[in-house]
Amino acid sequence: MTALLATEGLTMRFGGVVAVDNVSLIVEERELRCLIGPNGAGKSTFFRCLTGQYRPSAGRILWRGKDTTGLEPHAIARLGIGIKTQVPSLFDGLSAIEGVTLAVRRKHGEREARRRGMVALERLGIGALAGAQVGLLAHGQRQLVELATVVAPEPDLIILDEPTAGMSAEETAGTAALIREMSRDHAVVVVEHDMQFIRAIAGGITVFHQGRVLVEDCAAKVLSDPRVHDVYLGRPPAPQVVVPA
Numbered sequence: 413m414t415a416l417l418a419t420e421g422l423t424m425r426f427g428g429v430v431a432v433d434n435v436s437l438i439v440e441e442r443e444l445r446c447l448i449g450p451n452g453a454g455k456s457t458f459f460r461c462l463t464g465q466y467r468p469s470a471g472r473i474l475w476r477g478k479d480t481t482g483l484e485p486h487a488i489a490r491l492g493i494g495i496k497t498q499v500p501s502l503f504d505g506l507s508a509i510e511g512v513t514l515a516v517r518r519k520h521g522e523r524e525a526r527r528r529g530m531v532a533l534e535r536l537g538i539g540a541l542a543g544a545q546v547g548l549l550a551h552g553q554r555q556l557v558e559l560a561t562v563v564a565p566e567p568d569l570i571i572l573d574e575p576t577a578g579m580s581a582e583e584t585a586g587t588a589a590l591i592r593e594m595s596r597d598h599a600v601v602v603v604e605h606d607m608q609f610i611r612a613i614a615g616g617i618t619v620f621h622q623g624r625v626l627v628e629d630c631a632a633k634v635l636s637d638p639r640v641h642d643v644y645l646g647r648p649p650a651p652q653v654v655v656p657a
């Protein structure tokens with residue numbers, strides 16, 4: 413069967429630096445995958461190639477088997493890929509529902525866009541914040557509204573760059589649960605540093621190291637792999653790594 417998203421030999425060079433080195437990766441429908449790795453491993457560069465911010469130096473990106481290498485970000489969004497970068501995308505002066513409605517209005521009329529926006533806010537547990545001004549929300553709440561704008565257009569694939577950055581432990585646990593829930597209907601790829609979050613998500617993990625894929629497996633195996641501990645955590649595996657079923 414054709415994969416939802418595939419990269420073939422994806423490579424990104426900056427002068428003499430090979431930030432992403434011949435990465436072939438497959439994401440299936442409704443798969444939940446975390447991309448992890450130490451600082452400088454190439455995760456952000458890979459993310460930016462997938463989202464159209466960078467045009468790869470070599471290799472291909474295939475969406476449902478079709479070559480989409482080098483498409484601009486707006487064209488990638490139109491394929492059915494929802495992207496959340498670390499850069500805030502919402503206007504401070506809008507209410508949460510106005511912000512989320514904007515994200516859906518391209519595809520639907522105002523009333524239907526608002527209805528879908530409300531569904532997305534409720535799905536993320538923040539329906540009560542619909543009327544709140546985005547600029548006045550706490551950081552974690554704002555992140556959830558940003559996530560709602562990504563989910564509301566019902567993309568087939570959601571790509572998130574460090575969605576829990578700056579969140580409290582409670583918000584991080586809540587976001588992990590939400591992302592697991594989202595992955596029932598959407599494929600989700602998450603670039604993340606937070607090991608608590610990665611354990612809580614317990615999806616598949618791809619570990620980057622020096623621009624390449626070092627290990628790719630389920631969370632339980634990856635988190636107890638000595639190679640991962642060597643390069644990523646810099647210490648031997650903990651005696652017991654508990655991963656939720």
Ligand SMILES: Nc1ncnc2c1ncn2[C@@H]1O[C@H](COP(=O)(O)OP(=O)(O)OP(=O)(O)O)[C@@H](O)[C@H]1O
Nearest residue numbers: 426429430431449450451452453454455456457458
């Ligand atoms: N625009 C750029 N110009 C030159 N070198 C770059 C550029 N962006 C990234 N690099 C280099 O490419 C390599 C991979 O960087 P990248 O930011 O993708 O890693 P990362 O895994 O996302 O790291 P972090 O977790 O710190 O964000 C690093 O050596 C980095 O210095």
